[in-house]
Amino acid sequence: MIIVTRKGVTAEELDHIRERVESYGLRTHVSRGEERTIIGCVGDEEALRHVPLLSIPGVEAVHEVLKPYKLASREFAAEPTRVPLRDAELGGRALVVIAGPCSVEGREMLEATAHRVQAAGARALRGGAFKPRTSPYSFRGLGEEGLRILADVRAETGLPVVTEVMDTRQVELVASYADVLQIGARNMQNFNLLTEVGRLQRPVLLKRGMAATIKDLLLAAEYVMSQGNPHVILCERGIRTFGTETRNTFDLAAIPVLKRETHLPVIADPSHAGGRRHLVAPLSYAAVAAGADGLMVEVHPDPATATSDGDQSLDFDEFDAMMSGLAAFAEAAGRTLPRAAMIAG
Amino acid sequence: MIIVTRKGVTAEELDHIRERVESYGLRTHVSRGEERTIIGCVGDEEALRHVPLLSIPGVEAVHEVLKPYKLASREFAAEPTRVPLRDAELGGRALVVIAGPCSVEGREMLEATAHRVQAAGARALRGGAFKPRTSPYSFRGLGEEGLRILADVRAETGLPVVTEVMDTRQVELVASYADVLQIGARNMQNFNLLTEVGRLQRPVLLKRGMAATIKDLLLAAEYVMSQGNPHVILCERGIRTFGTETRNTFDLAAIPVLKRETHLPVIADPSHAGGRRHLVAPLSYAAVAAGADGLMVEVHPDPATATSDGDQSLDFDEFDAMMSGLAAFAEAAGRTLPRAAMIAG
Amino acid sequence: MIIVTRKGVTAEELDHIRERVESYGLRTHVSRGEERTIIGCVGDEEALRHVPLLSIPGVEAVHEVLKPYKLASREFAAEPTRVPLRDAELGGRALVVIAGPCSVEGREMLEATAHRVQAAGARALRGGAFKPRTSPYSFRGLGEEGLRILADVRAETGLPVVTEVMDTRQVELVASYADVLQIGARNMQNFNLLTEVGRLQRPVLLKRGMAATIKDLLLAAEYVMSQGNPHVILCERGIRTFGTETRNTFDLAAIPVLKRETHLPVIADPSHAGGRRHLVAPLSYAAVAAGADGLMVEVHPDPATATSDGDQSLDFDEFDAMMSGLAAFAEAAGRTLPRAAMIAG
């Protein structure tokens, strides 16, 4: 922590600031400038994090020196983290595409989708059983019935299942079916939920909140990791800005920034970021070009009849086309992308 | 719902759009312009809300006609809602100031604070027992011990208690102590939590999320109300924008906009909005001038030693001064503000 | 300037960083922490402002210590600046309301407006002759004819005239008619225009840009002041955020923040901030409650026929009502507000 004092700070004020800092076990180091005096605080910065330093007379500004996350930081791990997903893993050289409907609407539609996306190269199946909806009058998912369908389709296809958990009371239930527990954007700072999923050893897919900074996202990951669960996948899915032409503003640069800041794998959700079908392919290609380890894409047998997110869901042919186009970008990015043939073979 | 079609839409496309809309039980009404044809959809708009109309060939844009919330809308209630708070009520002519520490740190500090803020005119006591914290390494509150202290101090002073509930599993526990259940900004779209507090008859203080629009906030209130709980207090506490000079950006205009859109009472939280002590008074005065029904203000016996939010907490003298200044603004706004003498008397 | 080095920075890197800083004439002061080493740079920070310090190997972060503006900063002036406006002044105890139409549409409408707003207590007349319009197909003002009308109405009423200048080529012309040169939000960083108006001794009303931070606004003022013109009035008129319920997001807290950061007077423009007539009064009252030195309000004889901004313009009766309501808030804020009678008398 670095403390910048006000112009004309008095000797008494300086002494008082130093005493306060030192009372938390840190040492202070004073550097007198021509207009401002600066106090460097040496020691365990964590101890100072919540001290209201700005309230001490004579203090003008405070700058953090250390990042508030530890386990999620790049420095903490020698190698990028690879999250196991049954036969696959996320965070290695192979690009992982997770695909499936927004909501599990029934067995048949999920089976059909799973087979088609698998044939096109997807390595995991997404599908919501518990759905967070902005309006209380919207469809909120099939609940446990949806989870059972997901598990059955996994049994058929071998595709690991990614599904959302919204409530601390559902963690155990969802974990009994899912391979990856998804935390939605609106729950990114539901700290009790983060704590609960951190207590399991099941991978967590953590979506960035609409108003979350990179630091907020990494602190949310830290919540999970600090409970003992090292398998967190970060997902950029767009932030809220003044823009209205897209559902959210896809913060593409977050991908390379995160790849530099953390050892955790980073994926993108082009469906929610853009909110329109025609944007899914260009955003997917861009995400991979920028270094993403994977994608999560909404696919539906008939988007026009989807119970949710139909405007941003690809139909099967569109998904096939997107995956075909993706291959060259994956290669340009030094990634491998498993093909239908390889999997079917 | 109004559907705007693309330039050059074909007759087949128009027919298909109409059929889709009519299949949901609405009637359509076509208006041909020189460049665009418009389809008005007459009937239960709710049925169309989640139909992916933009995905139907020929559709260019879709405009909602009705507000997606009902119970929270101005039209639903003849009179402004008044939320009972023991002897007081929020939403009437009397301005209600809720004051107290960010976190309950102990019995003595809470007692001292309660007595002082009551003497200065506060009508309710705030204090966190369960604290949402951005970092997993921060103090997260005293938990049930904090609730017990709040209840004890209420017994002493008669001040109703406002405290946060963060987890569906804690709703019953918190409700057994609190007069008002606070839903924090980060949980504004924790829909399961909203549903749970909606099942009680305890008033809910709902803080606006950092990226929440007015519509999002009212839909969150609708979640609570649709479960049967009519007593929701809305709280503007600042949104996240590009600004860095304040902790959040206080969206003052949200107050008169909400007063026009809904019958629910609206308060402001100047402490979180500004994030600095010197901003609490001007933001409070402005909120009242703009029509707020109340304020929620952080007060601490010694802000410099507070475990959380010390930089934005007033000390006792500052709170007294703020309340003294507030009286004239309350009067200018046609509000009454109970004084120390009146209460003490 | 404070330089934070990367974890594991080498001695060579440290030496190189210090050499670079010292080559600009500053001294360096090294403070070794447990995880990070910090280099304080003592001397003329301005010399370092544009050195790409982040590009030097071993540097992780750079924090500014001094504000980049000087003349506009609080520290530069012992007293708040008072800007003369003919008989009145802006920045003293008397609240100054500037009122008038968005655009000067003709002589009669301006005369009528000027007389009515003056009777209600306005101390200056606004009206656009050169209008910045988002679309090239919109009405762009009467040009010099509009300026002539403004000057004539000033001759009749004695009200000083505030009008916008958009182009360096027009500065001389506009200054030959106007008492105050307004720089619009879209031109807040038109640095050549700021420089030109800085060369005159005419007061400048500088509106905050839609994406401008407080620092950006003060640097724009610094442009004007650094040319020798000390009379800059700052105007908060809303910023652009994700909000859509109001035209802009009124950043009310900018008012007390600016009053603390600078000696320049600060006014608010509730018409542009809210964009709707019913918001003008509550936003005006709030601005005054938060410490604004004045207001700029759009008033039109018949808003429904206005060529621009009709949706946010008050009619005469609405303006009268707003001014009546304002009196009590002005008094609560320790301000005086001249009344019709006083002026008429």
Place this chain on the structure above:
Amino acid sequence: MIIVTRKGVTAEELDHIRERVESYGLRTHVSRGEERTIIGCVGDEEALRHVPLLSIPGVEAVHEVLKPYKLASREFAAEPTRVPLRDAELGGRALVVIAGPCSVEGREMLEATAHRVQAAGARALRGGAFKPRTSPYSFRGLGEEGLRILADVRAETGLPVVTEVMDTRQVELVASYADVLQIGARNMQNFNLLTEVGRLQRPVLLKRGMAATIKDLLLAAEYVMSQGNPHVILCERGIRTFGTETRNTFDLAAIPVLKRETHLPVIADPSHAGGRRHLVAPLSYAAVAAGADGLMVEVHPDPATATSDGDQSLDFDEFDAMMSGLAAFAEAAGRTLPRAAMIAG
């Protein structure tokens, strides 16, 4: 234009609304719903654009049906516009990379840069002679001397020159040297400047403003085009959001949205968008993957000594590496990228 009326609108109000609309030469078309009545306005929507419809009693909301820009819209042109740049053109299959220093600092550095970027495949040279700077105390460019150097280096290399014009008074001067006139982000809504560059036949590179929507950007292009200049290049360079980890937030999705909305070519500026050297390559690759027609990249012989933007400028080797990496992405996107050999040959 579609007008939605308030619930309970009276017959008189309806009549009055229709009369107002019809007085502008449009026809009205009323559609009565169960809760709301809608009035479709058929005819020249432009005539209604600035009528304050929201101020008419009974009106609740107004929706535009037509885009406010014409010449810039996709529908206006059968084919994508190709902007000639000497031997090259922007907007065709060949990707165009514009590279060079932020500011022209001298002849030697510009020559060296031009030769290196040309060898690596750049097809145009950028360099600022007039620099917009946030602070009045920063270096503002060499002025006409800078323009002369640019022209000399063009004579040597054949590279067309892109340089900024900031002031209506400089348009003629800058145009006498430059091949492309750049309008900076801060001047995107300097409407007089847009008008002036629209009067020439010189291509204009229009950078998106920090708070500009897609619609605002296209209306700014419309200003230029409505004066007779069809050669506008749009440039996404990041918008201002709550994010602080990058200089701006790169709105990647704007690229495919613009490619759909307009026939004008679209490029990206990864240097300003990210603000850090290590982000230039990933953002460039992503922009091309998303459909950009070109890139504008800052390159400097020694970024650590640059007078401006050093932290985001690539050195020669970094630029070479970026261009090498770009080839595969260009190919994946169906684009050609001229190589050093081809040009040198």
